[in-house]
Amino acid sequence: MGDLLSQFSTIIFVVILMGVAFIFGSIGQSRHYRSIKRREWQLRRILVFNEKMPPASFAGQEFALVSGSVVMGSDHFRQVLAGLKSIFGGRLGSFETMLDRGRRESILRMKEQAARMGATAIFNVRLETSVLSSREGRKQGLACAELIAYGTAWRGSDKPHAA
């Protein structure tokens, strides 16, 4: 009897944990997306290219390496969901949004750094992803990844670049 009760309470605990993870995860996600959209709008004047060479109008201007990075984790509810989904294969939407949020955030941080030095464009932007291993090894993986964006920010010339 007591055994059954303890098992039952364990299940309840897990369900509550999942619920909390889902609710706070969703709130956090929508808040993060709102902030991303707002800052993307604010920083829209800084142009980002993955082309190597800046055009001639940037000749002789100041430049500097800029980078932005963020470590993102997925919440437990979505992780379990993704685990179930991966039995059947196909898209794992919850991980897609996690990586999308992280990548946009890292680009924004890079742009913010460029904005502080008064740059108008960033060239040769590279995006990198590295997975951080957890203490338990691969089996009980914390789904978390570091997303890095880096490039060379250039301060534009005073003359308009329309040549």
Next chain:
Amino acid sequence: MANSASRLMLSNIEYFPGYTVSKHLGLVQGSTVRAKHVGRDIMAGLKNIVGGELKGYTELLNDSRQEAIERMSAQAHAVGANAVINVRFSTANIAAGAAEILAYGTAVVLERRE
């Protein structure tokens, strides 16, 4: 002359309009291995329940990358460069909970063309 420039120019581009590379001084690199803090690890584990950014790790990796860049810059200063071009970063997990962050590039003397 190059040593007088206290601020090193860093970039991941290798060709610069308006500048000339007057001297190539070879490869310079800097790396650091950092382990996660136990307290931070627990906090990150808790944070991972609800998902989102794991600020502790972001900070840790940012600090390490800064350190790697500083070590690379020190090497570049030592060989008399005023710029490091074609900078690349790489991250490797060498053991559970420890990461190596490497920054490398080519040390050069860069001059502004008149």
